[in-house]
Amino acid sequence: MFGLKSAEFPSPLHVFDEMPLPGSTFPSNNLLHFKLHSRCLVGKVKVAAKSDELSLAHKVFDEMPLSDTFAWNNLIQTHLTSGDLHHVVFTYQQMLLRGVRPDRRTLPRVLAAVSGLSGDLFVGKQVHGQAIKLGFSHDQYMISALLEMYGNLDDIDRAKCLILDKSPSTNAVSWTLLARLYIREGKPSLAIDLFYQMLDSGAEIDSVALATAISAASILKSLKDGRILHQIARQRKLEVNVLVSNSLLKMYIDCGSIEDARATFDRMTSRDIISWTEIIHAYVKKGGYSEGLKLFRRMITNGLKPDPFSISSILPACARITASKQGKEIHGYFLRNRISMNLTVLNALIDMYAKSGCIESASRIFARLKHKDVISWTVMILGxxxxxxxxxxxxxxxxxxxxxxxxxxxxxxxxxxxxxxxxxxxxxxxxxxxxxxxxxxxxxxxxxxxxxxxxxxxxxxxxxxxxxxxxxxxxxxxxxxxxxxxxxxxxxxxxxxxxxxxxxxxxxxxxxxxxxxxxxxxxxxxxxxxxxxxxxMGLKPKKAYSWMELRNKVHVFGTGDVSHPRSAGIYWELECLMKKMEEEEQKPSADYSLHDVDEERECIGVGHSEMLAISFGLISTNSGATIRVTKNHRVCRFCHESAKIISKIVGREIILKDPNRFHHFRDGLCSCSDFW
Structure with a gap:
């Protein structure tokens, strides 16, 4: 097994059968001197392990005439920590060959290694047999290790029957571990059933057990079970626990109840970065960009430093032409505070700049990437x-x-x-x-x-x-x-x-x-x-709207809209521009034959929503400033031609985003080359 021939060393179970029974003493004339010497050797083992010279660690043991369990446990733990699972089992076999008796700390570590070695259920069963013979099979650490091992290598239900149902001393840890195994195997409903059995058995419910059951309800998107578990959390005064409250928050979000999620968030007495990120991500995902940005600012004000996941959650809220300013401010905050930005965050930044109309900024970040993944390339190509x-x-x-x-x-x-x-x-x-x-x-x-x-x-x-x-x-x-x-x-x-x-x-x-x-x-x-x-037929065609942001306020315009406080100035500016077009014989023709907005055909072009937004931008911003407008419908031919001419007359860049693309109007030309 593990690449070694069976003839190289006897079966661990066979060696175990020849060992002294529990309670026997080791034949030594000076046991105190031996223990002190072995602990000194443990120090040498740790030094060797830190320098990645595990072979040297074994040589130290080879020089020992006799060693105790403490020293061997340290070597096993060293291999386990380094991920060298094969050597954990091999060291355990050598330990048995040397006549060293395992204790309650030894076998769970060996089982943890066996659990990570696919296909070695036979070795795990041998270790289980040794635990029974030593009288450790009902120890809580041993039960947890056996559940993990059987759950990984065999069948979860069999593991439950074999261990949990026969053990008189099961506690919340064992129940919870089994529930987590059910969730990992894609059986969240069984995890919830197990939690209810746990309640009926009178076992003590802790925050981890409750959070595990809530996560199962989250996976199932079962709002009914989630609310029952929330009530249990209140009754047992576990709702204030941050692990439980975060689990409840995620459950309500996954079940589509943003109202319950926000109520849970507002009641939380203690919030960590996970709490803030979950609620921010929920609002952004549902299109509540403004509320997501407000919560992000509150999080920073409360002294929490954003992590990569919270950063990548908020950036989509800025991936709109009306939120480009907020996106730049957040990016600047990251740079000023030297917040670490991994590739996921950098990709989100590229996407944010591209979707908010700042393709040059997106291109600069992309060019500086030392390592690019498939998302980096795709986001930039689409941008x-x-x-x-x-x-x-x-x-x-x-x-x-x-x-x-x-x-x-x-x-x-x-x-x-x-x-x-x-x-x-x-x-x-x-x-x-x-x-x-x-x-x-x-x-x-x-x-x-x-x-x-x-x-x-x-x-x-x-x-x-x-x-x-x-x-x-x-x-x-x-x-x-x-x-x-x-x-x-x-x-x-x-x-x-x-x-x-x-x-x-x-x-x-x-x-x-x-x-x-x-x-x-x-x-x-x-x-x-x-x-x-x-x-x-009772159908309602979608109305056309355009909007732009000015001084942190979004101004929305409909077709023929006269509700804006500055409507008189807006229409006057447009009429002046149209007059200049006529004088220069550049007035565009109106063709709505294949346009999908009926109200725009019936309204003169000067009253179209994008034209009103552009005019508002011209009279409300400094000369030379870029005008950024978004429209919920495809821009019509009349407004497209008008925007090109206006960009030349006023000497400004006008960026108009419709559902299909960005139109960069500059010097009488459009970036789409009139193909949109």
């Missing part, structure tokens, strides 16, 4: 693509391919390069990458249709859809529709919109698309029919 820098994204993917021995290129990475090729309009290269995907998913098909349609290769796109039989996927049709919108293929776009109405009869945006097409072609009877269908 470049979303900012219209497709060429850089494709170039970066080629660099990643060179590192393929260290970076795994999986379907998610191929989706990133297909998006990059679409942005860069590299049809041939994108097609080659698509062919490398062994099992394409729907997302890959959608990207390929978008790649072909954006390149105005509609015949190839239609053939691709037919060959792969993917017409039933609405996402595929929308990708085709995007190409129709870009190249103003209104008739084909109408047919695609009709197909979308058939596939998604309850999606109001599909009917709005058709309504706008009919309006563009002056078919007002059909426009009225579409409106009637939307009303009769």
């Amino acid at each position: 470049y693509s979303s900012h219209g820098q497709g060429e850089l994204a494709v170039e970066l993917f080629r660099e990643m391919e060179k590192e393929s021995c260290m970076v795994q290129i999986d379907p998610l990475r191929y989706a990133a390069i297909l998006r990059a090729c679409t942005t860069a309009r590299k049809t041939e290269e994108g097609t080659l990458y698509f062919k490398q995907i062994k099992a394409p998913e729907v997302a890959h098909f959608v990207l390929m249709v978008g790649l072909l349609a954006n390149a105005e290769l509609f015949d190839q796109a239609m053939l691709f859809i037919q060959e792969h039989k993917i017409k039933r996927h609405a996402e595929v049709l929308r990708a085709l529709l995007d190409g129709c919108r870009i190249h103003q293929r209104a008739n084909l776009g109408k047919r695609v919109a009709e197909q979308l109405c058939e596939q998604e009869p309850l999606n109001a945006e599909n009917y709005v698309l058709l309504s706008n097409w009919y309006a563009h072609n002056a078919k007002w009877d059909m426009v009225d029919k579409m409106k009637g269908m939307i009303e009769d």
Whole structure:
């Protein structure tokens, strides 16, 4: 066993049978001198172990005419701590061969080593037999070690029957260990059942046992069990324990009850970094970015230093164009306080800057990374693509391919390069990458249709859809529709919109698309029919909104909005800009034939939400400052052309983010090259 031939040393059980019975004395004329000498040798063993010279440690024992259990236990523990599990068992065998009797501390350490050695259940059973013969089998440390060993190498239920059910002295530690084994084996319901059995047996419930049961309820997402366990925690005055309260906090979050989670958090008398991180992460995950940022600031004010996990939890809250200032402030806080930032945090920073419109900052951090993982590459490739820098994204993917021995290129990475090729309009290269995907998913098909349609290769796109039989996927049709919108293929776009109405009869945006097409072609009877269908079906088209942040306040604008306190100045600025466009004969044309917002077709372009937000930014910020605006719908053609012209007139950069990409308007041009 363990790479050694059985002839090299006898069976441990065989050696054990020849040992003196418990209580026998060792034949020594000077036992006190022996013990002092052996303890001196233990010191030498520890020194040798620290210098990684474990062979020297064994030589020390070889020189000893006789040694006691204390010294051997130290050598076993040294091997166990260093992770050298094979030598733990081998040292134990040598200990038996030397006639040294194990004690209550020896066998649990040996079992811990056996537990980590897969497939060595036979050795574990031998050690179990020795424990029984020595009278240690009912010792609590031994029960825990046996449960761990049998749970890892055999069957948990068998371990329970073999050890726990037969032991008259089981306590909370043993019950809890078995419950944890059930959770580890993917049987959380059995862990909760075991906890209730533990209650019925009258065993003492401690914080660890209760936290283990709560974590099982968290895995099951059982709010019912979680609330019962919470009541038990109150009754036994364990709710104030930080381990229990953190477990309750996570349970409520996992069960989707953010209200109960916040109530638990607010009642906590003692909070650690885990408490704050859990509640912050919960708010950010549910879109409560502002509340997540407030809690993060409170955590710092309370004197807690963020760890990598808390940092990576809050950064997604800043990954919005309206929160770029907060993201920069948090990054600055990390740097000023010299907070250690691992690769996970650095990747989150890159993602935050890319999604908040600061692609240059994201690029600088990426370039300084000494080590890059697959997430680093992917986040940066997607960042470049979303900012219209497709060429850089494709170039970066080629660099990643060179590192393929260290970076795994999986379907998610191929989706990133297909998006990059679409942005860069590299049809041939994108097609080659698509062919490398062994099992394409729907997302890959959608990207390929978008790649072909954006390149105005509609015949190839239609053939691709037919060959792969993917017409039933609405996402595929929308990708085709995007190409129709870009190249103003209104008739084909109408047919695609009709197909979308058939596939998604309850999606109001599909009917709005058709309504706008009919309006563009002056078919007002059909426009009225579409409106009637939307009303009769009780559908509510999504309203268009745009917003921007100024001095830590978010200003929201709807189409034709006049509710803002500075509305008069906003509209006056827009009218002045439109007049300049007319004077320079640059006024854009309005085409809403394939637009999915009905209210914007009916409202003059000057009243569109993004135009109001841009105008507000112009009259509210210093000359030369960048204007950052977000819109919940795709920007219309009129506003896109207007923003380009305005950026040239005022000499400012305007960054407009819609659901698909960032538009960087500068000097009369857009980063998307009019493909969006």
